[in-house]
Amino acid sequence: MRGFFTLFRKEMLRFWKVSFQTLLAPLVSTLLYLLVFAQVMSGRSEIYPGISYREFLVPGLAMMAMLQNAFSNTSSSMVQSKITGNIVFVLLTPLRPIEMFGAYVMAAMVRGMAVGTCVWLVSLLFFPRLPAHPLELLAFALLGNLLAAVLGLIAGIWAEKFDQMAAFQNFLIVPLTFLAGVFYSIHGLPPFWRDVSRFNPFLYMIDGFRHGFFGVSDVAPLDSLLIVGLSAFALSWLTLVLISRGWRLRH
Amino acid sequence: MLDRPLAGIPADPSPARVAAIRIEGAQKSFGSFQALRGVDLEVQQGEFFALLGPNGAGKTTLINLLAGLTRPDAGTLAILGHDVRADYRAARRAVGIVPQELVFDPFFTVRETLRLQCGYFGIRPDAAWIDELLENLQLQDKANANMRALSGGMKRRVLVAQALVHRPAVLVLDEPTAGVDVELRQTLWKFIRRLNAEGQTILLTTHYLEEAQSLCERVAMMKAGRIVALDHTSKLLTDHSHPSVTLRLQAAQVLPGPLAARAVPLADGRLRIAIDSYAEVEQVLAACRESGLTIADLEVGQPDLEDVFVAIMRGEVA
Ligand SMILES: Nc1ncnc2c1ncn2[C@@H]1O[C@H](COP(=O)(O)OP(=O)(O)OP(=O)(O)O)[C@@H](O)[C@H]1O
Ligand SMILES: [Mg+2]
Numbered sequence: 001m002r003g004f005f006t007l008f009r010k011e012m013l014r015f016w017k018v019s020f021q022t023l024l025a026p027l028v029s030t031l032l033y034l035l036v037f038a039q040v041m042s043g044r045s046e047i048y049p050g051i052s053y054r055e056f057l058v059p060g061l062a063m064m065a066m067l068q069n070a071f072s073n074t075s076s077s078m079v080q081s082k083i084t085g086n087i088v089f090v091l092l093t094p095l096r097p098i099e100m101f102g103a104y105v106m107a108a109m110v111r112g113m114a115v116g117t118c119v120w121l122v123s124l125l126f127f128p129r130l131p132a133h134p135l136e137l138l139a140f141a142l143l144g145n146l147l148a149a150v151l152g153l154i155a156g157i158w159a160e161k162f163d164q165m166a167a168f169q170n171f172l173i174v175p176l177t178f179l180a181g182v183f184y185s186i187h188g189l190p191p192f193w194r195d196v197s198r199f200n201p202f203l204y205m206i207d208g209f210r211h212g213f214f215g216v217s218d219v220a221p222l223d224s225l226l227i228v229g230l231s232a233f234a235l236s237w238l239t240l241v242l243i244s245r246g247w248r249l250r251h
Numbered sequence: 252m253l254d255r256p257l258a259g260i261p262a263d264p265s266p267a268r269v270a271a272i273r274i275e276g277a278q279k280s281f282g283s284f285q286a287l288r289g290v291d292l293e294v295q296q297g298e299f300f301a302l303l304g305p306n307g308a309g310k311t312t313l314i315n316l317l318a319g320l321t322r323p324d325a326g327t328l329a330i331l332g333h334d335v336r337a338d339y340r341a342a343r344r345a346v347g348i349v350p351q352e353l354v355f356d357p358f359f360t361v362r363e364t365l366r367l368q369c370g371y372f373g374i375r376p377d378a379a380w381i382d383e384l385l386e387n388l389q390l391q392d393k394a395n396a397n398m399r400a401l402s403g404g405m406k407r408r409v410l411v412a413q414a415l416v417h418r419p420a421v422l423v424l425d426e427p428t429a430g431v432d433v434e435l436r437q438t439l440w441k442f443i444r445r446l447n448a449e450g451q452t453i454l455l456t457t458h459y460l461e462e463a464q465s466l467c468e469r470v471a472m473m474k475a476g477r478i479v480a481l482d483h484t485s486k487l488l489t490d491h492s493h494p495s496v497t498l499r500l501q502a503a504q505v506l507p508g509p510l511a512a513r514a515v516p517l518a519d520g521r522l523r524i525a526i527d528s529y530a531e532v533e534q535v536l537a538a539c540r541e542s543g544l545t546i547a548d549l550e551v552g553q554p555d556l557e558d559v560f561v562a563i564m565r566g567e568v569a
Contacts, residue, residue, distance in 0.1 A: 006369075089413065094341075
């Protein structure tokens with residue numbers, strides 16, 4: 001266990017030592033989104049009765065910030081260690097695959113949750129409302145962070161260069177989050193795109209998370225929870241198998 | 252070497268008889284390129300062993316297989332009887348590896364780096380041992396400096412400390428003295444010698460053959476993925492290298508016939524004569540005196556691992 005805790009602590013220190021970039025910057029950019037969209041879209045009709053469009057944005061933006069930060073923590077840590085070569089310090093040790101996996105993923109989840117919590121706390125200044133279902137909110141936040149952290153770990157292990165990493169982020173993660181209903185409800189989409197969106201696991205994270213906030217959603221929250229939970233579990237298992245086999249780590 | 256434990260039988264209960272490193276039939280290809288073509292090697296506990304060979308011979312590849320950083324295509328490798336794949340946790344606890352590449356984590360200081368490395372091995376960082384390592388590697392002034400702020404030679408010394416921080420029984424050093432200045436090279440070897448005297452097994456690669464000659468009891472030489480020579484250093488020296496007499500005669504003088512045939516002219520005008528034993532020095536001098544020659548300059552050369560290396564790499568010996 002000490003091995004796991006040491007690696008976890010190291011991963012925490014890694015982002016904590018540059019918290020200006022890893023915690024403050026995402027908070028500021030999320031609040032900018034909120035201010036700009038709230039201003040531009042202020043005349044838009046309510047998506048759910050009793051919830052202004054501006055307020056509708058809060059959970060989506062918070063989830064988006066969490067996903068992107070959890071993803072970038074594992075992915076950048078792994079790809080940097082591989083490129084600089086200091087990943088050998090971890091690979092030379094008796095750490096088990098599950099300890100490596102757990103340490104990278106949990107540190108990324110802490111960062112995601114920290115960013116999400118800050119976004120939420122600041123949003124309380126504008127929209128003082130307590131979550132409708134706090135436990136549900138927490139469950140979706142944790143699962144969303146887990147899924148993003150695991151995806152980041154896979155991306156970091158797969159990528160051999162920074163541009164491959166950027167491609168993964170720009171062509172997969174960003175579209176999936178933007179097309180997951182952060183800025184709209186899928187009921188407002190044309191039928192074809194609504195059907196396409198149903199294959200996006202990020203949609204269920206955001207929708208379920210929003211249900212935790214407001215008590216209303218497009219998809220039944222239990223269905224969302226199941227889909228997100230199963231995706232997170234399947235990807236975690238896949239990643240563990242990849243690490244155990246030394247895929248792209250031990251040649 | 253002959254009393255290796257049989258497969259399937261648990262490791263010898265008297266730990267002194269388990270080989271520190273045992274490699275059998277190790278093969279590794281990168282694409283169609285065969286980096287290791289079947290390597291067998293056994294290093295006993297407490298040995299100070301050198302693995303030599305030209306660039307690209309496969310030394311680092313072999314070390315990476317031992318470290319578990321690379322997976323063999325065929326063959327088995329064990330450290331103190333622990334298979335590096337099946338029993339990787341015990342194998343990795345037993346070995347400390349100093350990698351050839353200068354790697355470091357720019358997020359941390361020297362002391363943080365060592366404490367973290369200790370923790371990865373599941374060990375509570377031992378401040379006294381870390382201080383001792385820092386002191387012996389002359390890093391105490393840099394303990395709280397960021398890794399980025401160290402010179403290349405200092406970074407390499409941190410790599411040595413990192414490999415030792417979990418007190419492994421076997422230490423593998425892949426060119427530890429590349430880029431380290433003379434004084435530190437000496438203190439480093441003094442320290443490693445002390446560890447060896449206390450029972451630690453040392454496997455070393457280096458291109459400074461005089462280091463290997465003065466430190467190591469046994470030497471393996473690799474070439475193109477194979478071990479081409481493996482013996483006690485003293486045996487290799489007597490088999491493949493000779494003492495020699497190198498002399499300069501006064502201008503226009505020539506050696507008498509029998510000696511002239513044996514002498515190899517050097518670029519600086521001196522003549523080198525290989526001899527079988529130091530007693531022959533007297534015979535060479537006597538021959539010169541009898542021919543009325545005047546010796547302007549004389550040097551008696553020791554057998555030299557570099558000669559052995561060159562001879563073996565040229566393929567002059569099997
Ligand atoms: N990851 C890799 N991919 C392709 N080829 C490799 C790889 N690693 C090593 N090689 C090749 O395997 C051969 C052996 O390399 P290795 O690093 O083991 O040599 P070495 O004996 O350590 O040499 P040096 O003295 O230069 O360190 C070289 O020809 C090298 O190009
Ligand atoms: Mg090498």
